[in-house]
Amino acid sequence: MRNRVIICESSEIIAIGLAEIIDSMAQFDVVSRLDNPEHLSEKTTASDANLLIINPALLGYQNKDFLSQLGKEHPHLTLVALVTSCLDHSMLTPYSGVIEINDTRSKIISKMNEFAQSETTKNTDDVELSKRETDVLIAVAKGMMNKEIADQMNISIHTVISHRKNITRKTGIKSVSGLTVYAMLNNLIDEKDLI
Numbered sequence: 001m002r003n004r005v006i007i008c009e010s011s012e013i014i015a016i017g018l019a020e021i022i023d024s025m026a027q028f029d030v031v032s033r034l035d036n037p038e039h040l041s042e043k044t045t046a047s048d049a050n051l052l053i054i055n056p057a058l059l060g061y062q063n064k065d066f067l068s069q070l071g072k073e074h075p076h077l078t079l080v081a082l083v084t085s086c087l088d089h090s091m092l093t094p095y096s097g098v099i100e101i102n103d104t105r106s107k108i109i110s111k112m113n114e115f116a117q118s119e120t121t122k123n124t125d126d127v128e129l130s131k132r133e134t135d136v137l138i139a140v141a142k143g144m145m146n147k148e149i150a151d152q153m154n155i156s157i158h159t160v161i162s163h164r165k166n167i168t169r170k171t172g173i174k175s176v177s178g179l180t181v182y183a184m185l186n187n188l189i190d191e192k193d194l195i
Helices: 012-023 040-047 060-073 105-121 131-141 146-153 157-171 176-185
Strands: 003-008 028-034 051-054 078-083 097-100
Touching: 003 012, 003 040, 012 028, 012 105, 028 040, 040 051, 040 060, 060 078, 060 176, 078 105, 097 105, 131 146, 131 157, 131 176, 146 157, 157 176
Parallel strands: 003 028, 003 051, 051 078, 078 097
Antiparallel strands: none
16 A cells, blocks of 8 residues: 655755655655645545654644644654754654655655555554553653663563563554654653653
8 A cells, every 4th residue: 555645844845855756666655745734634634644744843842732633633644754954852752753854865765665664564553552561651752761661660671672572563663752652642641741
């Protein structure tokens, strides 16, 4: 199945260039290009998109609220940040991945393939995490390291790593930022819990 992509970027030259690279890949179709996020939810619904590439600068500091609401409306939508300027690193937390302005064509293609792979393995409806896996997921989403989690839960680091592997296998999400979004969308943590 081809992934349906929306690009939301105010610079037409950047959006067209990125769309050209993505359209050259067999498993992707760019179904819409927007220069602002105003009608993003409607476009996502109308196009049945499953991957959104958006410049976080367009959202400003309402970034997390907007994306959280979008995630509730479209739970199978993978969010990718398109970074074209210097940003506060905390603005990238809600995203599953990042494409940077200076990425080469081959690097963008490689990243898109990773997004496609995680999309095919991701099926949040069938995910059943154990109580301990949920606890580890929450700790990871809060930014804790393996050693801190092990100390807090009175388990070995090897057990933490094993739980994290199970979480990745069950959710199909590999990045900490992706797990954080997953935890927020499933009401396991609140935005105020993030450091």
